[in-house]
Amino acid sequence: MADLPRQLLETLPRLLLFNFKIGRINKKGISRKISSLNIDYDKRRRKTSSSSRSLKSLRQISVTADTINVTQSIRDGETLVSSGGIFEMGFFSPGNSSNRYVGLWYNNLTIRTIVWVANREIPLTNTDGILRVINPGLLVLLNNTNGGTIWSSNASRSVHNPVAQLLDYGNIVVRDANDENPENFLWQSFDYPTDTYLPGMRCGRNLQTGLENYLSAWRSNDDPSPGEYSFHLDPTGFPQILLKRDESVQLRIGPWNGIRFSGTPDGREDPTHRLVFVMNENEVSYREETIDRSVITRFTINPSGLAQRWTWVDRRHGWVVYLNMPADICDSYGLCGPYGSCNIGNSPSCGCLERFVPRDPEGWVRADWSNGCVRRSNLSCQGDVFLRYSGIKLPDATYSWYNTSMSLEECRTECLRNCSCTAYAQLDRSKGNGCLIWFDDLVDIRSLSTDGQDIYIRMASSEAGSTRKNRDILIASLTSAMGAILIGLSLFLCIRNARKMKKEETFNGSHDKDSELPSFHLSVILKATDHFSIINKLGEGGFGPVYKGTLEEGQEIAVKRLSKDSMQGLHEFKNEVIFIAKLQHRNLVRLLGCCIQGEENLLIYEFMPNKSLDVILFGNGYMSPEYAVDGLFSVKSDVFSFGVLMLEIVSGRRNRGFCHSDSNLNLLGHAWTVHREGRSKDLIDPCLGDSYYFSEVLRSIHVGLLCVQKNPEDRPSMSSVVLMLGNEGELPEAKQPGFFTERDIVDARSSTSTNVPNSTNEITITMPEPR
Structure with missing residues (x-):
C-alpha cells in the first residue's frame, strides 16, 4: 500500500493518453481526474512519508483546476x-x-x-x-x-x-x-463586487430584478466588511456616477454624454479600455471593454473614500496609480453651491457663473460658498432667453428630463415653453442630438480646460447680448400664449379623470406632500359659497358650474364644481391637479387648491373680477370652423385657435371686428391675401417699429396661416408648430383659412351672432356662436 501512489504516478501518463485517444476526457477533465485521485490519496496521507511526498506533488498539479x-x-x-x-x-x-x-x-x-x-x-x-x-x-x-x-x-x-x-x-x-x-449562469461574482471593478463587470442596475452592481470599500485594510464609502451608477433623472459616504454624495461624474461621463477629461480615461453605456427597459449600466488585453488594470475604492485606477507595470513589479478621484478640491460635490462654478486654476477656486452674483456675499468672503449664486436679473418666464456657457462639467442631473431623439433646437423650444425649465444641453455628443433639461438649481458645476461641454441657462431678457434676442422673446410670447390655450385642455383632462377615484378615499389635510397644493375641507367651501347658492353662481360650462365664494379670512375665490361623468382614479386625478398647479403664470388664473370629499370634486381658483377667459377668447370666433358649424372638436381645433392668436400678436389687431380700408376681409382672410401677394409686411403691427427680424415675423405669419387652414387635416400638429417656429427649414404653402369671407363691414359690426344660423353647406359665416 505504501507503494501505491508511486505506482499510480508511473502509470498516470499512459492512463491520460488512453483517455485522450478514446475521447473520454478533455483538458478540464484532466484536472477533474487528478482532483478526484487527490481525494483518494488524502485518506492515506499520514501512512508513510513517501506517500505524503507523492500526495504533495499531486496537490500541486490539482491547483490548475478551474472547476469543481x-x-x-x-x-x-x-x-x-x-x-x-x-x-x-x-x-x-x-x-x-x-x-x-x-x-x-x-x-x-x-x-x-x-x-x-x-x-x-x-x-x-x-x-x-x-x-x-x-x-x-x-x-x-x-x-x-x-x-x-x-x-x-x-x-x-x-x-x-x-x-x-x-x-x-x-x-x-x-x-x-x-x-x-453567460446568459444562463445561475450566479456570478461579477454581480456582487466588493471594492474592486474589473474589466467586463457591469456597474448599474437591472431594472427587471432590481439588482444593483456597485462597489463598496473595505472597512479597513484588515477588515473586508463593507465600509462607509460606495461607488454607484445612479439612474435617477439621467444616469450619472456618484461616490457616496453612507448616503451623502462626495463626488459626482456625469451625466453620460454619448462618449464619456461629463467631467471626465481625456486625461482621466484609460486608453486600454472603451466605455460602453447601456440604457433600455431592462438595465441602466456601463462596463469597460478591453482594447489591449496585455494591460492589467483595476479600479478600486479604498477605506478612506479614495477611488483609484491602477495599472500593473512589470518593470517595476508593482501597481501604478493611473488616476485618483477626487483629484482636487473641485471634485468635491456641490462645493460652490447653486450656479457656482469651481475652477482649480483660480484662487479662490469657487466663483459665480457670468451674470450671476453671490447669494451671501459675506459668506463668500469667508470662503463659505454653500449658498451659491443667484441671477443678477430675475426671470419673468415670458421673454426669457437662453445664454450659452461653455467648457463646463454638466450640473447634477438628478432633477432632469431627457429625450434621446430631439435636436438641440427642439430641446431649446421644449425648455423655453416651460417656465420651470432652468437649462438645457445636448444629450449625445457622439450623434449630435438628444435633449437634457434641468428643472432645479444647477449644482456641482466645474470649469474644464479640455473636453468641457456647453449648457444653455435660462436668463432674463435684459441679459441677452446675442442677435437671437428678439427671436427668443417672440417664441417665448407665442409659447406662453399657447400655454394659455392648452391649459383649458389640461383642465378638461383633470376634470374628466376626477370621478374615477375610489369613493372611500379622501384627499384632505392641510397640504399634499408631493405638490404642496392646499387641500380644502368641504365644509370650508360650503360655508364660503353659502352651500353653492344660486346667487353665487358665476356661470356654467361643459365641465360644471362655477361659484363665487369668500373664505373666512376674506379672500375671494372661484369654485369649479366638477361634473360627475368622469371615470379616472384618485391617483391620476391627484397627479393632474399637481401638474395644473405647476402651470402658474402671472397671466393665468392661479389654482389655490382642491377638495375631493364624498361625491364632490372641486377646484378652487383665485377670483378674477373681470370675468373668465372664455368670454374674451370666444368673443374674439377663436373657434375652429368645424366646432362652430358642426360641433366637432379635436386637437386640430386648438391648433386653429393658436393660429388666430399668433396672427393677432403679429398684427396687433383682433380677429373680431377687424376691418381694412382695402378690403372687406376678416383678419384671417386679409393675412392670407397679403401673404399670397407677397405683401406680408402690411400685416405687421406698426408699433413694433424696427425691433424685429423680418424673416422671423414672416415665418410666424406663415405658420399662423398653416394653423388656421379650413380643413383640420391640413393643419399641423402643435409639436410640428413648435418645430416650424424654431427651425429654418422650408414651410409648406398655406391653403385658404377657415371663415375666409368678404362681408359687409357695417353688417358685421351691427349684427349679433344670435342672428347667424349654423350651416353645414359650403358657405361663409361671420360670428357664429358655439354649439
Whole structure:
C-alpha cells in the first residue's frame, strides 16, 4: 500500500493518453481526474512519508483546476486557478488579521492583490473552511468544525449538474455543467463586487430584478466588511456616477454624454479600455471593454473614500496609480453651491457663473460658498432667453428630463415653453442630438480646460447680448400664449379623470406632500359659497358650474364644481391637479387648491373680477370652423385657435371686428391675401417699429396661416408648430383659412351672432356662436 501512489504516478501518463485517444476526457477533465485521485490519496496521507511526498506533488498539479462539481471541494490551503492562469481563488487572511476569508486574487503577480471577497461580513476564525457546490446550484462556504454555513450564493433556478468555475477575467460563476452560455449562469461574482471593478463587470442596475452592481470599500485594510464609502451608477433623472459616504454624495461624474461621463477629461480615461453605456427597459449600466488585453488594470475604492485606477507595470513589479478621484478640491460635490462654478486654476477656486452674483456675499468672503449664486436679473418666464456657457462639467442631473431623439433646437423650444425649465444641453455628443433639461438649481458645476461641454441657462431678457434676442422673446410670447390655450385642455383632462377615484378615499389635510397644493375641507367651501347658492353662481360650462365664494379670512375665490361623468382614479386625478398647479403664470388664473370629499370634486381658483377667459377668447370666433358649424372638436381645433392668436400678436389687431380700408376681409382672410401677394409686411403691427427680424415675423405669419387652414387635416400638429417656429427649414404653402369671407363691414359690426344660423353647406359665416 505504501507503494501505491508511486505506482499510480508511473502509470498516470499512459492512463491520460488512453483517455485522450478514446475521447473520454478533455483538458478540464484532466484536472477533474487528478482532483478526484487527490481525494483518494488524502485518506492515506499520514501512512508513510513517501506517500505524503507523492500526495504533495499531486496537490500541486490539482491547483490548475478551474472547476469543481458537487463531488469536489476546496479546503483551506487549496485553490482554483483560471484556465489561463490569470486568477486564483482560495482562502486568505487580510493585513494583520488572523481571520480567514474566501477571495479572488491575481495568480501570476508578485504582489497578492485581492479583487473579491465572498464572506466579507462573516469571517472564519479557523482553517476548517470548505468551499463546495451543492444542489440545486449553490456555491457555499462551510465550517467543517460544526457543519455550519458561513456564506452562500443564491440562484433563481435549479439545475441537475451544477459546477463552479473560475473564469480568466476574474469572475467565479455557478452554471450547469453542460451550459457555458453567460446568459444562463445561475450566479456570478461579477454581480456582487466588493471594492474592486474589473474589466467586463457591469456597474448599474437591472431594472427587471432590481439588482444593483456597485462597489463598496473595505472597512479597513484588515477588515473586508463593507465600509462607509460606495461607488454607484445612479439612474435617477439621467444616469450619472456618484461616490457616496453612507448616503451623502462626495463626488459626482456625469451625466453620460454619448462618449464619456461629463467631467471626465481625456486625461482621466484609460486608453486600454472603451466605455460602453447601456440604457433600455431592462438595465441602466456601463462596463469597460478591453482594447489591449496585455494591460492589467483595476479600479478600486479604498477605506478612506479614495477611488483609484491602477495599472500593473512589470518593470517595476508593482501597481501604478493611473488616476485618483477626487483629484482636487473641485471634485468635491456641490462645493460652490447653486450656479457656482469651481475652477482649480483660480484662487479662490469657487466663483459665480457670468451674470450671476453671490447669494451671501459675506459668506463668500469667508470662503463659505454653500449658498451659491443667484441671477443678477430675475426671470419673468415670458421673454426669457437662453445664454450659452461653455467648457463646463454638466450640473447634477438628478432633477432632469431627457429625450434621446430631439435636436438641440427642439430641446431649446421644449425648455423655453416651460417656465420651470432652468437649462438645457445636448444629450449625445457622439450623434449630435438628444435633449437634457434641468428643472432645479444647477449644482456641482466645474470649469474644464479640455473636453468641457456647453449648457444653455435660462436668463432674463435684459441679459441677452446675442442677435437671437428678439427671436427668443417672440417664441417665448407665442409659447406662453399657447400655454394659455392648452391649459383649458389640461383642465378638461383633470376634470374628466376626477370621478374615477375610489369613493372611500379622501384627499384632505392641510397640504399634499408631493405638490404642496392646499387641500380644502368641504365644509370650508360650503360655508364660503353659502352651500353653492344660486346667487353665487358665476356661470356654467361643459365641465360644471362655477361659484363665487369668500373664505373666512376674506379672500375671494372661484369654485369649479366638477361634473360627475368622469371615470379616472384618485391617483391620476391627484397627479393632474399637481401638474395644473405647476402651470402658474402671472397671466393665468392661479389654482389655490382642491377638495375631493364624498361625491364632490372641486377646484378652487383665485377670483378674477373681470370675468373668465372664455368670454374674451370666444368673443374674439377663436373657434375652429368645424366646432362652430358642426360641433366637432379635436386637437386640430386648438391648433386653429393658436393660429388666430399668433396672427393677432403679429398684427396687433383682433380677429373680431377687424376691418381694412382695402378690403372687406376678416383678419384671417386679409393675412392670407397679403401673404399670397407677397405683401406680408402690411400685416405687421406698426408699433413694433424696427425691433424685429423680418424673416422671423414672416415665418410666424406663415405658420399662423398653416394653423388656421379650413380643413383640420391640413393643419399641423402643435409639436410640428413648435418645430416650424424654431427651425429654418422650408414651410409648406398655406391653403385658404377657415371663415375666409368678404362681408359687409357695417353688417358685421351691427349684427349679433344670435342672428347667424349654423350651416353645414359650403358657405361663409361671420360670428357664429358655439354649439
